[in-house]
Amino acid sequence: xxxxxxxxxxxxxxxxxxxxxxxxxxxxxxxxxxxxxxxxxxxxxxxxxxxxxxxxxxxxxxxxxxxxxxxxxxxxxxxxxxxxxxxxxxxxxxxxxxxxxxxxxxxxxxxxxxxxxxxxxxxxxxxxxxxxxxxxxxxxxxxxxxxxxxxxxxxxxxxxxxxxxxxxxxxxxxxxxxxxxxxxxxxxxxxxxxxxxxxxxxxxxxxxxxxxxxxxxxxxxxxxxxxxxxxxxxxxxxxxxxxxxxxxxxxxxxxxxxxxxxxxxxxxxxxxxxxxxxxxxxxxxxxxxxxxxxxxxxxxxxxxxxxxxxxxxxxxxxxxxxxxxxxxxxxxxxxxxxxxxxxxxxxxxxxxxxxxxxxxxxxxxxxxxxxxxxxxxxxxxxxxxxxxxxxxxxxxxxxxxxxxxxxxxxxxxxxxxxxxxxxxxxxxxxxxxxxxx
Amino acid sequence: xxxxxxxxxxxxxxxxxxxxxxxxxxxxxxxxxxxxxxxxxxxxxxxxxxxxxxxxxxxxxxxxxxxxxxxxxxxxxxxxxxxxxxxxxxxxxxxxxxxxxxxxxxxxxxxxxxxxxxxxxxxxxxxxxxxxxxxxxxxxxxxxxxxxxxxxxxxxxxxxxxxxxxxxxxxxxxxxxxxxxxxxxxxxxxxxxxxxxxxxxxxxxxxxxxxxxxxxxxxxxxxxxxxxxxxxxxxxxxxxxxxxxxxxxxxxxxxxxxxxxxxxxxxxxxxxxxxxxxxxxxxxxxxxxxxxxxxxxxxxxxxxxxxxxxxxxxxxxxxxxxxxxxxxxxxxxxxxxxxxxxxxxxxxxxxxxxxxxxxxxxxxxxxxxxxxxxxxxxxxxxxxxxxxxxxxxxxxxxxxx
Numbered sequence: 001x002x003x004x005x006x007x008x009x010x011x012x013x014x015x016x017x018x019x020x021x022x023x024x025x026x027x028x029x030x031x032x033x034x035x036x037x038x039x040x041x042x043x044x045x046x047x048x049x050x051x052x053x054x055x056x057x058x059x060x061x062x063x064x065x066x067x068x069x070x071x072x073x074x075x076x077x078x079x080x081x082x083x084x085x086x087x088x089x090x091x092x093x094x095x096x097x098x099x100x101x102x103x104x105x106x107x108x109x110x111x112x113x114x115x116x117x118x119x120x121x122x123x124x125x126x127x128x129x130x131x132x133x134x135x136x137x138x139x140x141x142x143x144x145x146x147x148x149x150x151x152x153x154x155x156x157x158x159x160x161x162x163x164x165x166x167x168x169x170x171x172x173x174x175x176x177x178x179x180x181x182x183x184x185x186x187x188x189x190x191x192x193x194x195x196x197x198x199x200x201x202x203x204x205x206x207x208x209x210x211x212x213x214x215x216x217x218x219x220x221x222x223x224x225x226x227x228x229x230x231x232x233x234x235x236x237x238x239x240x241x242x243x244x245x246x247x248x249x250x251x252x253x254x255x256x257x258x259x260x261x262x263x264x265x266x267x268x269x270x271x272x273x274x275x276x277x278x279x280x281x282x283x284x285x286x287x288x289x290x291x292x293x294x295x296x297x298x299x300x301x302x303x304x305x306x307x308x309x310x311x312x313x314x315x316x317x318x319x320x321x322x323x324x325x326x327x328x329x330x331x332x333x334x335x336x337x338x339x340x341x342x343x344x345x346x347x348x349x350x351x352x353x354x355x356x357x358x359x360x361x362x363x364x365x366x367x368x369x370x371x372x373x374x375x376x377x378x379x380x381x382x383x384x385x386x387x388x389x390x391x392x393x394x395x396x397x398x399x400x401x402x403x404x405x406x407x408x409x410x411x412x413x414x415x416x417x418x419x420x421x422x423x424x425x426x427x428x429x430x431x432x433x434x435x436x437x
Numbered sequence: 438x439x440x441x442x443x444x445x446x447x448x449x450x451x452x453x454x455x456x457x458x459x460x461x462x463x464x465x466x467x468x469x470x471x472x473x474x475x476x477x478x479x480x481x482x483x484x485x486x487x488x489x490x491x492x493x494x495x496x497x498x499x500x501x502x503x504x505x506x507x508x509x510x511x512x513x514x515x516x517x518x519x520x521x522x523x524x525x526x527x528x529x530x531x532x533x534x535x536x537x538x539x540x541x542x543x544x545x546x547x548x549x550x551x552x553x554x555x556x557x558x559x560x561x562x563x564x565x566x567x568x569x570x571x572x573x574x575x576x577x578x579x580x581x582x583x584x585x586x587x588x589x590x591x592x593x594x595x596x597x598x599x600x601x602x603x604x605x606x607x608x609x610x611x612x613x614x615x616x617x618x619x620x621x622x623x624x625x626x627x628x629x630x631x632x633x634x635x636x637x638x639x640x641x642x643x644x645x646x647x648x649x650x651x652x653x654x655x656x657x658x659x660x661x662x663x664x665x666x667x668x669x670x671x672x673x674x675x676x677x678x679x680x681x682x683x684x685x686x687x688x689x690x691x692x693x694x695x696x697x698x699x700x701x702x703x704x705x706x707x708x709x710x711x712x713x714x715x716x717x718x719x720x721x722x723x724x725x726x727x728x729x730x731x732x733x734x735x736x737x738x739x740x741x742x743x744x745x746x747x748x749x750x751x752x753x754x755x756x757x758x759x760x761x762x763x764x765x766x767x768x769x770x771x772x773x774x775x776x777x778x779x780x781x782x783x784x785x786x787x788x789x790x791x792x793x794x795x796x797x798x799x800x801x802x803x804x805x806x807x808x809x810x811x812x813x814x815x816x817x818x819x820x821x822x823x824x825x826x827x828x829x830x831x832x833x834x835x836x837x838x
Contacts, residue, residue, distance in 0.1 A: 022734065026727065033723060037716075066624070068544075104692055116694065177690075200538065224662055224694070225539040234625060238505045238588035306794045307713045314720050317468045321724055324461040325731035331454055332738040387712040420453060 005360035012361055016333060020365065023329050023414075027369025030322030031410045032376025037311040039377070039402055040384055043395040044203065045304045048191040049130070052256065053294040056129070057263070059086070059253040060292060061274060065284030066232045074290055076301070077228055077249040080217075086273055091266045092255035094129040097213045098122055098196050099251055100226035105209065107162040108174040117158070118207035118226060119175075120197070121216040127153070127184075129256050130191065135159070137169035137184035140212060144183075148214035152180040158208040159185040173209070178219070180211060192394060195294055196254060198228060199301045203391040223250055247282075257291070267291055323417040330418055334358065334425035345430035354426045362418040363411050370410025374403060440759075444767045455771050458735055462775025462811060465728045467782040470807040471790060472717045474799040479710045482644075483703075487535050488601075488637035489666075490570035491699050493526070493674050496534050497665045498695040499685055508659035509586040518684050519665065524677035526668045527568035532560035532658050533641050534666060535699075536706040540641030543652060545604055547619075549626040554607050556650030557640035558623065560658045561666075566599070566635065568668050574602065576617035576633030583632070583655040596654055597632040603649035605634045623652060643706045662694070674698060728811075729818045732772075736764060736822035740829075747826055748833030757827040764823035765816060772815035776808045783807075 013020040047053050060074045061082055087095045099121045104114035126132075127139030136159075140151045152173055159168055163182075172179040186206075193202040207226075220240035223229060227250055235246035257263045267289065274287045292300060334341075341354055349357075377398070385396040398406075448455045501511040512530060519528045533540030543558040563579040565571065576599075583597045598621075600608075605616035613634070620628045629652075640651045669677030678696060685691055740747070747760055787799040 022730075029723065029727065033720070102694065116692070222661060232624065305709070307709065310790075310794060311713070311716055314468060314472065314717070317464055318720055318723055318727075321461050321464050321468075321731075322727055324457050324464070325727055325734070328454055328457045328731060328735050328738075331457075332734075335742070387715055388709075390708055424453065 001356070002360065005357045006364060008357055009361035009364045012333075012337070016336065019329055019333050023326050023333075023365050024369045024372060026322045026326045026329070027366060027410055027414055028372035028376055030319035031370055031373030031406060031413075032380055033315040034312075034319045034409075035373065035377040035398070035402065035406045036380030036384060037308070037315040039381060039398050040388070040395055041304065041308040041312045042402065043397070044193065044308055045298070046192055047295065048193055048195050048298075049294055051131075055258065056254055056256050056294050057291040058294075058297050059255055059270065060290040061086075061270060061283075062285065062288040063247065063249065063274075063277070063283050064230075064232050065247075065282065067285070070285065070288075074288055075228075075230055075249050076297075077230065077252055079247055079249050080244045080251050082273075082277075083251045083253050086270055087253070089266065089269050091262055091269055092257050093262075094125040094254075094256040096122060096126045096129050096196070096254040096256075097251060098126075098254065099213060099216065099223055100197065100207060101216055101221040102224055102226060103176050103221070105158075105162065106174045108172055108179065110162075114174065115161070117209060119216075119221075120207040120210045121213045121221075122210060123213050126210070129254070130196075132189050133187040135185045135187040136167045137182070139210075140183050145212050145214050148212060148218040150175070150178060150180045150215055150219075151183045151212065153184045153186065153210040154182060155186050155206055155208060156188055157205070175211070190392065190394060192392065193298060193303050195298060195301075195303065196252065198226070199303060202301075202303045203395060205392065217244065227252075255291075263291060319413070323413055326414070327417045327421060330362065330421040331424070334421050337425070338428050341425055341428040342430045342432065345428065351426045354428075355422055358422045358425055359415055359418065362414050362422070366411040366414030367407060369414060370407040373410055374406050377406065440763050440766055441770070444763070444770055448767070448770065454735060454739070458732065458771050459775040459778065461728055461731055462772055462815070463779035463782055465724045466776055466779030466807060466811050467786050468724060469721050469811070470783045470799050470803050471786050472721050473807065474787065474803055475790075475796060476714055476717050477803075478797060479714050483707050483710060485639070486637055487639045487699065487703065488569070488571055488635070489535060489699060490668055491703065493671055494569070494666065494668045495674060495678050495681075495696065495698040496531070496537075496667065496702075497681060497685065497693065499663060499665070500690075500692045500694070501659060501661055501663055502688075502690050505588045508588060508661065509657070512586070512657060512659040512663065515663075515665070515685065515688075518687075519667065519681055522677065522680045522684060524669055524673040524680055526670045527564055528665050528667050529561050529564045529568040530657050531565075531664045531666045532656075533557065534664055534702065535639045535641065536643050536702050537641050538643075538706065542647075543624045544622070545600075545608075545650065545652060546622040546626075547608065549622045554604070554650060555647045556604060556652055557642070557647065559638075559651060559653045560656040561653055562657050563655055565653060565655075566633075568666060569638065570668065571638055572636040573599075573633050574636050575605070575614050576631065578633055579653075579655045584657060585655065586657040586659055588658070588660055594656065595627045596629055596656065598629045598655070599633045599635055599653040600631055601638055601649055601651045602634055602636050604652065605631075607650070621652075629654070725814065729814055732768065732815050732818035733822060736768065736819045737825070740764070740822050740826040743826075744829055744833060747829040748831055751829060751831035752834040760829070761823045761827040764819055764826050768815050768819040768823075769812070772812050776811060779811075780804060780808065 049056060058076055059078065060076060061078045062074045063079055063082060083097060101119045101121060103117060103119055105117040106112055106114035123145045124140055124142050135156055139153060144151050159165060162173060168182045168185060171182050173182060194206065195202060229248055229250040231248040233247040235242050257266055270289045271287060274283050274289055277283045278287060344354065381396040385393055501508045503511055516528055519525055541558040543556055545556045546553040563581050563584050566573050566578050579599060585594055602613060605613040608619055609615040616631055617634060619631045621631060623629060638651050640648045642648060667677060667681055682693060682696060750760065783799060783804060790796045791798050
């Protein structure tokens with residue numbers, strides 16, 4: 001029966017090609033626009049760490065003592081002292097310290113200009129906690145962290161730039177005026193959103209290279225504008241040691257806690273720590289320690305922009321207008337088929353048969369509309385990639401789930417909006433149509 | 438107009454198709470006026486003056502080298518060298534640049550330790566008004582005697598400061614000129630004297646509500662990272678940028694972190710707004726095309742269906758013009774109904790948007806001109822099918838179906 005209805009639907013297309021073409025086009029336009037904006041928004045609000053986003057937390061300790069009431073808000077950064085004091089608790093499975101500097105990099109064996117690069121400063125756990133894939137070598141070990149060794153990990157892109165994509169492990173890179181030894185090269189790797197750093201870079205590529213945080217500290221590499229730095233209290237002295245000892249909040253700390261028990265234990269630990277500090281005169285405002293998991297962090301920091309949410313709503317309304325339009329065409333189409341319906345009814349088809357026949361016809365139209373819409377959405381995404389050229393291109397790519405849901409959505413909405421026209425068509429009285437034949 | 442009653446009767450009888458059209462027009466109107474409102478809000482934002490000479494200026498972010506107590510001397514060397522360049526009109530060191538998206542936020546308070554207003558903090562030297570091209574509208578300009586040179590974070594000193602008019606208005610709402618001479622407290626709770634008021638200077642974050650709330654402090658921060666704001670002689674910007682870079686690079690170990698014109702900076706600062714604007718225009722165009730086609734299609738369909746009826750009317754003496762008017766009027770009724778519903782819907786959507794996204798509500802002129810535009814679109818779309826209807830021959834009435 002189903003294949004018979006499909007056949008009937010195809011015959012019907014041939015009979016009214018313009019009308020059918022317009023219906024397909026309308027559905028395709030609406031679906032194309034909706035899926036374009038939805039893809040961008042969906043890819044933006046993805047879970048960056050699906051395997052453990054509920055177990056990775058941002059450690060936020062509001063150590064300010066400026067006498068203000070800061071309400072619910074807290075900062076994503078903590079002081080260097082507090083970071084040093086809490087990372088030896090042994091409770092979390094991993095600690096990841098995040099900061100950044102910028103520098104000039106070049107391959108010392110090449111006669112080229114040094115290139116200004118962004119440097120992520122972190123620790124060995126970064127590579128294990130985020131499970132980064134390696135093309136060559138590996139991350140540095142804890143020994144390197146402890147001794148603040150001059151080791152460096154490159155992204156695939158910077159390895160291509162400085163070493164033409166060769167295995168560079170063991171070779172040296174000139175970092176400012178000193179040499180750092182390459183220990184690993186990452187394979188293609190992108191967290192989306194890249195939540196661990198500053199919010200303005202959530203949809204851009206990882207920094208060019210990675211070095212140990214302790215090496216940054218040892219070499220007194222001052223943080224520039226790649227990190228947020230809140231200095232609410234002035235400090236004596238102007239050297240790097242004074243900066244480290246200051247109340248400036250500039251270090252981001254992430255921890256991985258295996259389960260709720262560990263989480264509670266860790267919360268209690270940092271609360272106890274803050275209380276001790278308060279007893280010594282720090283944390284004067286209040287004790288406000290938060291462990292914010294990745295999903296909550298994305299919400300708190302407003303990583304997904306209002307604009308992209310708004311775009312989805314606008315395109316959904318556009319889809320509805322297209323479908324209303326299409327519905328008018330369906331009415332016209334079925335109206336023209338009253339004679340056929342009358343005949344089919346007269347020779348024994350029930351109302352249900354008529355409903356089934358037209359539903360299949362609309363589903364076929366919806367499916368074709370979905371296919372064309374998918375193609376239009378690819379164009380739309382290509383335009384979006386151009387429009388949002390400051391965002392990472394992978395945001396503008398559909399995955400299989402999105403492709404399938406596009407088709408499903410197209411079929412579903414065309415049938416939903418077809419309910420009324422189908423119902424009206426099924427009411428056709430056989431006698432009224434047969435009279436004039 | 439005597440056609441009106443039969444038109445309404447037919448529409449009520451037909452129910453479904455005109456209802457669809459009404460709904461479609463309503464949604465199109467609702468989305469369109471809101472989208473246009475957002476577009477104009479964005480373009481207004483982008484058109485706001487930064488307050489500085491946009492066409493002739495650029496900035497350089499670079500490093501100073503040496504022990505911290507020697508950095509002040511390094512800064513002087515740079516400034517002397519840059520100010521001597523023939524294409525350069527003026528140079529000032531700045532702790533942050535308007536619209537750069539990086540800077541120092543500060544509290545601006547009338548009494549210590551009380552949140553009054555947030556703004557951005559700029560540390561500069563006495564030449565700032567002249568170099569940036571700011572418009573000093575009250576009080577006095579900064580002088581050399583006001584200026585301190587510090588390694589970093591001069592926010593901890595008590596100084597004479599300049600504020601923007603927006604800050605002055607908020608400090609002294611009745612008469613903003615009274616703000617001159619007032620004592621204000623910044624984040625560190627040190628008293629600062631307001632020496633003068635400048636008309637506008639935008640802060641580092643263009644999308645922040647506090648973009649106009651800025652404090653300018655005469656502190657030269659001689660730190661290992663500095664920014665030079667350079668204003669070139671009129672028309673010589675690109676030349677000046679080349680000369681400045683060349684002069685700076687004479688120092689060994691010099692790192693140029695950034696070198697950007699203010700025009701580029703502004704262009705980049707609003708890139709997401711521009712992208713969204715284009716998207717909004719796309720949605721509006723799509724809606725207009727689809728709705729126009731929809732009206733056209735419906736009209737053709739109904740003309741085709743009513744051929745005999747039209748023929749009969751023509752045979753009974755209706756003129757071509759009368760037939761055409763009938764269809765135009767029918768569309769007018771449908772459009773107006775849709776627009777009235779759309780009007781209400783647009784207001785409620787605008788209400789939602791202003792609540793969730795902090796947009797300003799759609800102003801009445803937009804709503805009215807949007808209605809007019811869609812009405813005209815409807816009449817245009819229906820005109821061709823109506824013309825065809827008027828060409829139906831009266832003889833058709835005599836033929837059997």
